[in-house]
Amino acid sequence: MHMPLEDTLGLNLLAANQHQAQHNREHFDAWQLLCLNVMSSPGAGKTSLLERSLAALAPEFAMAVLEGDMTTLLDAERLEAVGVPVVPITTGRACHLDAAMVRGGLRILGQRLDPASLDLLWVENVGNLVCPAEFEIGEHRKVALLSVTEGDDKPLKYPVMFREADCVVITKVDLLPYLPVQVERIEAHIHQVNPRCAVFQVSASTGAGLEAWHGWLRQQRSAVSSAAAALAVESLEAAAPEPVLVP
Amino acid sequence: MHEVDMTKCLLLSMNQWQQQHAPAIPSVQRVHLQVGAFTCVEPDQLVFTWGVAVQGSWLAGAELVIETVPLLGRCLQCNGTYTPSPEAAYRSPCCDHPMEEIVSGRELRIRSVDYSLPEPPPSRPDLSLTAAAAA
Ligand SMILES: [Zn+2]
Numbered sequence: 001m002h003m004p005l006e007d008t009l010g011l012n013l014l015a016a017n018q019h020q021a022q023h024n025r026e027h028f029d030a031w032q033l034l035c036l037n038v039m040s041s042p043g044a045g046k047t048s049l050l051e052r053s054l055a056a057l058a059p060e061f062a063m064a065v066l067e068g069d070m071t072t073l074l075d076a077e078r079l080e081a082v083g084v085p086v087v088p089i090t091t092g093r094a095c096h097l098d099a100a101m102v103r104g105g106l107r108i109l110g111q112r113l114d115p116a117s118l119d120l121l122w123v124e125n126v127g128n129l130v131c132p133a134e135f136e137i138g139e140h141r142k143v144a145l146l147s148v149t150e151g152d153d154k155p156l157k158y159p160v161m162f163r164e165a166d167c168v169v170i171t172k173v174d175l176l177p178y179l180p181v182q183v184e185r186i187e188a189h190i191h192q193v194n195p196r197c198a199v200f201q202v203s204a205s206t207g208a209g210l211e212a213w214h215g216w217l218r219q220q221r222s223a224v225s226s227a228a229a230a231l232a233v234e235s236l237e238a239a240a241p242e243p244v245l246v247p
Numbered sequence: 248m249h250e251v252d253m254t255k256c257l258l259l260s261m262n263q264w265q266q267q268h269a270p271a272i273p274s275v276q277r278v279h280l281q282v283g284a285f286t287c288v289e290p291d292q293l294v295f296t297w298g299v300a301v302q303g304s305w306l307a308g309a310e311l312v313i314e315t316v317p318l319l320g321r322c323l324q325c326n327g328t329y330t331p332s333p334e335a336a337y338r339s340p341c342c343d344h345p346m347e348e349i350v351s352g353r354e355l356r357i358r359s360v361d362y363s364l365p366e367p368p369p370s371r372p373d374l375s376l377t378a379a380a381a382a
Binding site: 005006007008009010011012013014015016017094095096098130131133134135156157159160163189191192193194195 | 249252253256257259260263264273280282285286287288333336337338345346347349355356357358359360361362363364
């Protein structure tokens, strides 16, 4: 006979993924780049937005894209045409990216270029508004895209995604005149579940709102690089020998 | 569908836990999870995929017990707690405030494991130790 034992673990269910995500994050910080996890439902206009944003930001930032959305793999050429390397991530049949898949993508990217030369790394997640919200990949910021064609109650139907997002980009606003949708309601619903979320209304076809969205990206980029610089100084100071006191 | 990946992640954590007891293989009766209502996990789906995944492994027969943790928000206007609901657009009924602070409901936690360890083989007197003590 033996007594049943009980171990109290208090461990996150996704601890194995979080561990790998932390590892990715350390790399991103060492390379001093901003990593964005871009999530949306299929057809929210990720590729069109990326095409515009990559073209607009290419003069200031060195960028690359990790492409986890198999349905848009054909669009990789459109993005490469802007001069930004695009690396597909093998997801199998997964409905989201996890940290290990992103690590695999980083290895392939590393064969093409030195990641430390990058300012911005875009990770295009699988088109899905549910589980990508729960799987960290080591990103600095989560960006959710929501097209006006998806209706105004999406943020309430998929609240975890919109709660976790640091920024929501409402796309295809040029279609608003033809839709029974009020963009103010979409925005209000996002702020119901995530009051401090940055929200931008853009149209990749007319270019409306892109400048404000790019302004946000520049802010995040400088926030991350100054945080990384502060960390580097801290570790330098920690490594420095004790000052010798001269009497 | 993503419950399959959640289960894989859970099994990885369980395998790591098992290593702590190596070389003994603990016999696990139950694994207790706490799953928040404001997550993307369907408890029934998770129990189902667990049952399939542990077949033929060292965890065969172990039951997955899921405690659902309700979503609870704190209204930053009046500091009261409330149950946010999609019908009310997650706003607080007291002050009509948006869902700012989440008190509970985001948990995805392995809380505890009920298990037993096999009996160690009957110990024989350690001669080297006795000899050392006598010296
Ligand atoms: Zn209140």
